[in-house]
Amino acid sequence: MKEELPNWRMPSAFAGMDVSLVDTPALLIDLDALEFNTHALHKQVHAHGVKVRAHAKAHKSVDIARLQIKAGAIGICCQKASEAQVFVEAGIQDVMISNEVMGLQKTDRVALLAREAKISICVDAVEQINQLAQSAKNHGAVIHVYIEIDIGHGRCGVKTPGEALALCNAIKSNSPSLVLAGIHAFRGSAQHMREPAERKAAVDFAIERLREIIKTLKTEGHSIEVVTGGGTGTYDLEASSGVYTEVQPGSYVLMDVDYAANKTTHHSFKHALFGFCTVMSICDTHAVLDGGLKTFAVDLGFPKVVAPGWSVKSMSDEHTVIVPGVEAEELKLGDKLKLIPGHCDPTVNLHDWLIATRGDKVETVWAVSARGALF
Amino acid sequence: MKEELPNWRMPSAFAGMDVSLVDTPALLIDLDALEFNTHALHKQVHAHGVKVRAHAKAHKSVDIARLQIKAGAIGICCQKASEAQVFVEAGIQDVMISNEVMGLQKTDRVALLAREAKISICVDAVEQINQLAQSAKNHGAVIHVYIEIDIGHGRCGVKTPGEALALCNAIKSNSPSLVLAGIHAFRGSAQHMREPAERKAAVDFAIERLREIIKTLKTEGHSIEVVTGGGTGTYDLEASSGVYTEVQPGSYVLMDVDYAANKTTHHSFKHALFGFCTVMSICDTHAVLDGGLKTFAVDLGFPKVVAPGWSVKSMSDEHTVIVPGVEAEELKLGDKLKLIPGHCDPTVNLHDWLIATRGDKVETVWAVSARGALF
Numbered sequence: 042m043k044e045e046l047p048n049w050r051m052p053s054a055f056a057g058m059d060v061s062l063v064d065t066p067a068l069l070i071d072l073d074a075l076e077f078n079t080h081a082l083h084k085q086v087h088a089h090g091v092k093v094r095a096h097a098k099a100h101k102s103v104d105i106a107r108l109q110i111k112a113g114a115i116g117i118c119c120q121k122a123s124e125a126q127v128f129v130e131a132g133i134q135d136v137m138i139s140n141e142v143m144g145l146q147k148t149d150r151v152a153l154l155a156r157e158a159k160i161s162i163c164v165d166a167v168e169q170i171n172q173l174a175q176s177a178k179n180h181g182a183v184i185h186v187y188i189e190i191d192i193g194h195g196r197c198g199v200k201t202p203g204e205a206l207a208l209c210n211a212i213k214s215n216s217p218s219l220v221l222a223g224i225h226a227f228r229g230s231a232q233h234m235r236e237p238a239e240r241k242a243a244v245d246f247a248i249e250r251l252r253e254i255i256k257t258l259k260t261e262g263h264s265i266e267v268v269t270g271g272g273t274g275t276y277d278l279e280a281s282s283g284v285y286t287e288v289q290p291g292s293y294v295l296m297d298v299d300y301a302a303n304k305t306t307h308h309s310f311k312h313a314l315f316g317f318c319t320v321m322s323i324c325d326t327h328a329v330l331d332g333g334l335k336t337f338a339v340d341l342g343f344p345k346v347v348a349p350g351w352s353v354k355s356m357s358d359e360h361t362v363i364v365p366g367v368e369a370e371e372l373k374l375g376d377k378l379k380l381i382p383g384h385c386d387p388t389v390n391l392h393d394w395l396i397a398t399r400g401d402k403v404e405t406v407w408a409v410s411a412r413g414a415l416f
Numbered sequence: 417m418k419e420e421l422p423n424w425r426m427p428s429a430f431a432g433m434d435v436s437l438v439d440t441p442a443l444l445i446d447l448d449a450l451e452f453n454t455h456a457l458h459k460q461v462h463a464h465g466v467k468v469r470a471h472a473k474a475h476k477s478v479d480i481a482r483l484q485i486k487a488g489a490i491g492i493c494c495q496k497a498s499e500a501q502v503f504v505e506a507g508i509q510d511v512m513i514s515n516e517v518m519g520l521q522k523t524d525r526v527a528l529l530a531r532e533a534k535i536s537i538c539v540d541a542v543e544q545i546n547q548l549a550q551s552a553k554n555h556g557a558v559i560h561v562y563i564e565i566d567i568g569h570g571r572c573g574v575k576t577p578g579e580a581l582a583l584c585n586a587i588k589s590n591s592p593s594l595v596l597a598g599i600h601a602f603r604g605s606a607q608h609m610r611e612p613a614e615r616k617a618a619v620d621f622a623i624e625r626l627r628e629i630i631k632t633l634k635t636e637g638h639s640i641e642v643v644t645g646g647g648t649g650t651y652d653l654e655a656s657s658g659v660y661t662e663v664q665p666g667s668y669v670l671m672d673v674d675y676a677a678n679k680t681t682h683h684s685f686k687h688a689l690f691g692f693c694t695v696m697s698i699c700d701t702h703a704v705l706d707g708g709l710k711t712f713a714v715d716l717g718f719p720k721v722v723a724p725g726w727s728v729k730s731m732s733d734e735h736t737v738i739v740p741g742v743e744a745e746e747l748k749l750g751d752k753l754k755l756i757p758g759h760c761d762p763t764v765n766l767h768d769w770l771i772a773t774r775g776d777k778v779e780t781v782w783a784v785s786a787r788g789a790l791f
Contacts, residue, residue, distance in 0.1 A: 049498030
């Protein structure tokens, strides 16, 4: 008659449950906000005749990817071959790996995926092209390849028309196993510039570089059908640039403290992602919540407490210490609080489940299907 | 005849494999270093007649916990009831939750575990004691309870003899479901003080507070058999204090950049945990590795590149940009590098597997059994 210990790997919530009963720490999704964000961005981008390729690295959820595609996204992008695998296995037919890979284990995975769905990937070196071609030939696959251009991030990508041309030629020489898909140009750092004028200057710089490169490539006989890039901080600038044909925003569906700090004049996405924690200890000076660094990623700062007047003082692995300011509402042991993550992408990656809520009720539970997909 | 896509959720390594062939990003364990660290610390603590209760929140691995117990640890501690469940289900018979919990879902889990193994847990409020007692009675379990004392961390715990006495009385009034196990007193912030004199002052302060509290409790008829706490930064001070009867170091087995920055005169633990990444992009100014914020936790700083002359410039979700200093060795696309994590605990929690190596060969693969155990 031994009672079963509840399986902690399973979600702590079910459809119809009161949100207040969800065990903590957990991640909650506000479905009304997520749907609002999805439709607001897609409408704005589509008005320019530009496509949305939603970045699934933000949520790692096949359920959210399907909602984005239902709302008009042409497909998704992600950062890893194993991440792409999750979405292809879920039936998504157009998946871009907006990143380079090195190593035949990785290019073999890309090639095997490319037999199941339209798979595209970035390159910034001939060695990557050679490995992709070898795997594509070995597995009888066709892989679509984007030239990545460094538009100021200082990470991956080539900078000059000559370098881009050499890569185009290398892709073409591996036809039909490799297909030149177009240009990928993303500047992560521009997404988080607070002032609209800074972001505009960053995208203007990118557009100038891209126009020069595209002109050279066209002169040399390479047709550039797709220019893809841009994120939640700059997508409107790329969409109205006349150069980009698709944008890759990811965080817009969830929103975090960092993106909300961007000054903007034309949209206002809603926070749709919340950490949910219990007050496990409290005293005159502070309260302690039962989620810490293993619940919230802090690379872009602490989470923001939704309860009025409280803010995060410090965090450790499994604790967040919060302190009251003026007009802080009273808290007591066992109270459950929402916190807005500082950075949504690596926060979601810490969790196995997203508890999707509408008002005070759980509507459904989504798996973080690609959590931990690093290969 | 469809070829199977490799399951990315499975480890990329097997016993006997050359380490250089392990797919990236991955976490490697240097078994020689791990064994050295384990025996060095245990020997030093045991020389004082003090016990080692190894903190499993650092590694979340039942395999490493078993090695620690084989090397003389009396059991393990962890931070969550669900984490405790992993170790109890693996057969470990003495598991302390060195933390408070609030909520009957959590105390029920603790009580069910307490029917399978010796389970202890911390409290700093009567409400926690009442919930633990209710669950223990409902499930016919006996739970061992430590009073947590705040010795300067400013997180959980009570500070005064009067508060500690009230908790002891509340535990005793719930006998035999609850058993007063002793005192838990840990100051996380003291672990990372760089100067030995700072750490000594912190522990001296703790010892003074603990002596006063223990004296009061004994006068009131409460026998305090166990005083437990201390971590990798201070364990030697607690072990030689004459007050602590057991210490709870965790990071010592793995070691990270942060702990290695502590100045110390008497021991030198070896780095046993390494991130393993591939150079996926390279140019004149920098190289880009294929692991970022989803491979390494950065709350205590960037990882340190093992390759001479290279250091981390920036990180994003799936990229680490490294730059060469003077005398940097040349790198090329596809090279695989080791990096020492800034903070081992939340880094391990990002991974499903630890690839245990000896020299240039993989010896075995361990699951990060309690990865994501937040409840």
